[in-house]
Amino acid sequence: MTYEPHHILQNQEHLEQLLKLEKLNLLYFSSSSCNVCHVFISKVLKLAKEYNIPVVEIDIQKHREVAGQTLVFTVPTLLVMHEGKEVLRESRFIDLQNVARLIEQVIA
8 A cells, every 4th residue: 555644534444444554653633623733733744754654633523432432532632653552642732842752762
């Protein structure tokens, strides 16, 4: 499969498939009513591109079940997933330098 850096979540099965494709994934939870989320996604995508990591964008209003299963109740929230398991969670004031440090550790 060709690397696609940015996915918009379709459903739970879609998420499960995407998590199996790559060892490292970024899950970006947002909401259509969150202006900060719309601005911040470009920064997340830039970071992901630097490390060739796919981003799955999840609208918590459309995918309440996924948000509930991952215990995401505020946006923006960024989860770093390694081999399908959460290794970092950043919410509201996301520190991308912290995220980059963790990615460096995981890929080293």
